[in-house]
Amino acid sequence: MIVMRTPKGWTGIKTLHGKTIEGNYLSHDIPAKDPFNDEEQFQAVCTWLESYKIGELLDENDAIKKELIDTYPKGDRAMGRNPRTSPDAYKLNHPDLASLVVQFDKSGDKLISPTEVGGLYLAELVKLNPSTFRVFSPDELESNKLDKVFNSTYRNFQWNEEMANRGGRVTEILSEHNCQGWMQGYTLTGRYALFPSYETFLGIITTMMIQYAKFIKLAGETNWRKKEPSLNYIQTSTLWRQEHNGYSHQDPMFSNNMVNMKHELMRIFYPPDANTFLYTISDCMSSLNRDNLIVGTKKEMPIFLNGPDAKAHFEAGLGVWKWLCTDDGATPDVVIVGCGNETNFEAVAAAHVLKQDFPELRVRFVNVIDIMVLDSQRKHPNSLTIEKYHEIFTEDKPVIFNFHGYPSLIHQLLFGKNHDNRVHVLGYIEEGTTTTPFDMLVRNKASRYDIMTLAIEKVTKSKPELASKGSSLIEKYRAEVKKHGEYIRKHGKDPKHLSTGKVSEIVDKDF
């Protein structure tokens, strides 16, 4: 490394009206502010600019001399046009998803960590693309449960002679800035990359993500630049599961910042189980010129969708889960929407419990995996038309949307869609501490009880015949929340039936 230290404003104006400019703060901004009216400033600017001897580079017509232009790289040798920097040169070989899909008997009754299945996918990806795919990770992949990738590769340690230069495709460094920079540089060579991180730590590189999003926007406006592989982020260890790290680690701001960039370039996915996680990561890895964020979890989650259903659900971006609906979702009184992992599970639990406790209240259940399809700007290939939006969310029924992150993100996407005072978005409202996962949901009013209570309150407004049963159920739920709170404070953990688990174990009559 060579460190070169120069005076501030070096080779610029030396002094002006007796004041030192070069090497002084005065050389910042505009060192000579009024050359048109001040002769000394005019002369200083002339001397400065003439020192570059631009004239030597120009011909008699003040155009750049031909001999200089001839030194430019031509055609495919031009920077950004070289075919060796295009993904065409490094076609991605796709793992066979069918062999990785998790099999199960009944929706919601088998548990598995989505990132663990993702790790198996990555191991296959490395095998099939041994020199054109890299993982840049600021934290232990083990901690994110993506460590199955080590079935087929190594960490690329540099400090350990034994391990160095063995071709490991996983580069770990505890610097998100480095990971981002490396991912940008690597994908710009036409190769493929992934950056897994704790949710909150991606915040650190928000401005780098923004600047790169500006770059791909502009690059896409040229007619000579080829598309490059996307930037791919996986967020695990999200805000809902920070029972050890607490409030400082409860922060989903990265997704909000992505949504302010050009919508056609941005994708934010909330796969609700391991199989949808598989289809999501596969789509992201092979996409071009996008910023992809996958919000996953390393914790065990129930599997909801088999292979073909997961594929169809991912491709649509959202869908009705009939097995959680009253009469498969026909003519609902309320639409309950899940988006995320823990927040979707709470929505599932709410629909499941309401079906048993209050079958007269007709529920439709919707899961949203790709929030950009909700966007009113309609820049997404699968953006919902207003007709499709009404088909899924109805035209006038209350909608209770339990979202992974800040409700503001859904508010801004849905704004202008229709009469919005029937849509209630629950999510993270900056109530945090080191506590159990269920207590976090209660504190942020995003638990199954909040969903059920709100559903009953909103539906009974237009169906007074259900009001009496509704209010006694709300009383019952209030008592349960109180009892659970006492249990949590006493035992320091959640009652089992409130933890993310099998759907068949959501109701514990004996608790």
Next chain:
Amino acid sequence: MIVMRTPKGWTGIKTLHGKTIEGNYLSHDIPAKDPFNDEEQFQAVCTWLESYKIGELLDENDAIKKELIDTYPKGDRAMGRNPRTSPDAYKLNHPDLASLVVQFDKSGDKLISPTEVGGLYLAELVKLNPSTFRVFSPDELESNKLDKVFNSTYRNFQWNEEMANRGGRVTEILSEHNCQGWMQGYTLTGRYALFPSYETFLGIITTMMIQYAKFIKLAGETNWRKKEPSLNYIQTSTLWRQEHNGYSHQDPMFSNNMVNMKHELMRIFYPPDANTFLYTISDCMSSLNRDNLIVGTKKEMPIFLNGPDAKAHFEAGLGVWKWLCTDDGATPDVVIVGCGNETNFEAVAAAHVLKQDFPELRVRFVNVIDIMVLDSQRKHPNSLTIEKYHEIFTEDKPVIFNFHGYPSLIHQLLFGKNHDNRVHVLGYIEEGTTTTPFDMLVRNKASRYDIMTLAIEKVTKSKPELASKGSSLIEKYRAEVKKHGEYIRKHGKDPKHLSTGKVSEIVDKDF
């Protein structure tokens, strides 16, 4: 400075099942994952935890020994309770705003830079609070036109013996992280601080702002902590005036991130002229336990409000500007809203031109200075009730909101207020480059022409009798935009009547 380098996981578990733990990546996260079922892990954890000799600190009841508790600082000596760290000890002396207010004859016809007036206020503030107020600045105050503060203080240079330790209250360093850290530390001693910055550069310290917002939220929940002076940011050189720096410097994301924090602690102000800027900065400087962001401009802007009106407008957070309305704003067809500097000026221009071109189309003009009053969460002391919201924005007329930043910010604040598909938010939609200020507005569809065209389109839907005149005006405006574009490309600058200037010069019939 002492640099101490220790092995990772130092003093923890040395080895486990033959693997090195201390000094290895395995000491991160949970080094022994299953001590309940694995005897070697259990022993390793015991040896590790016993090494802290906790028993020596406990009495026979496993409580902390009294002799240790007696060493705690008591009462006012406890950290965070010391009266010398409270603003009570350093009461802010307020400059007399009446003497700083800019006088003028007619609204919109005198030009002055808001930050220049702000600089005069800061000079007074330093004079009255010579040892309890500091400015931390990453960029030249001169570049932000706040340099009038040097009327009464100095830069606190450290590298220059002549200038060092002269008590200068302005600390400049080209590191936003440093400025943020210094401001946090200084205000936590009960003293007052200000951090002026280019708009885009505040993005760099977003996660620091977020962590501090979490801290003041939690600090406010204790019953023993006193309130501390607020963090105060001034953004100048905003995205609309980056004609030299371009797209990389066009980024209002900091404000969006503030709004996801607890609303009661956050304030974001868009003072539209120098006098409102004065009242805004004065309120921010004397506030406690808040994060205040003032979005200003260093460029010359027309003055709209005299002293008393500016004070009342600031306190209400928004208001109708009758002189720009048809019949003082009675029974409008459309509500035009300005928020920001350049974007407010465009809204002013749109209302002004429509009144002349299309007097049958009844306009009400509203300026919003404090966007948090729009917030549906109603955590702001002046939050609009739904009745007040309807009084200002009507219940059913189209509203065209020309906003300084991303429209998403207004979308999320207004969500759920009422039928939102009548509200059209214009603003920065990530279209940027190095170009003239007016061309920036055109590219982002936030110019006076966009406002006027949208107003005509929306109003004529329900007033077909105005449709014919409306469409010929839209044709005329389209032709003007085209002509202006040609002028801008030819001359590299905006036509004078399109630049921010006197309202009386907005219309140039001869152009």
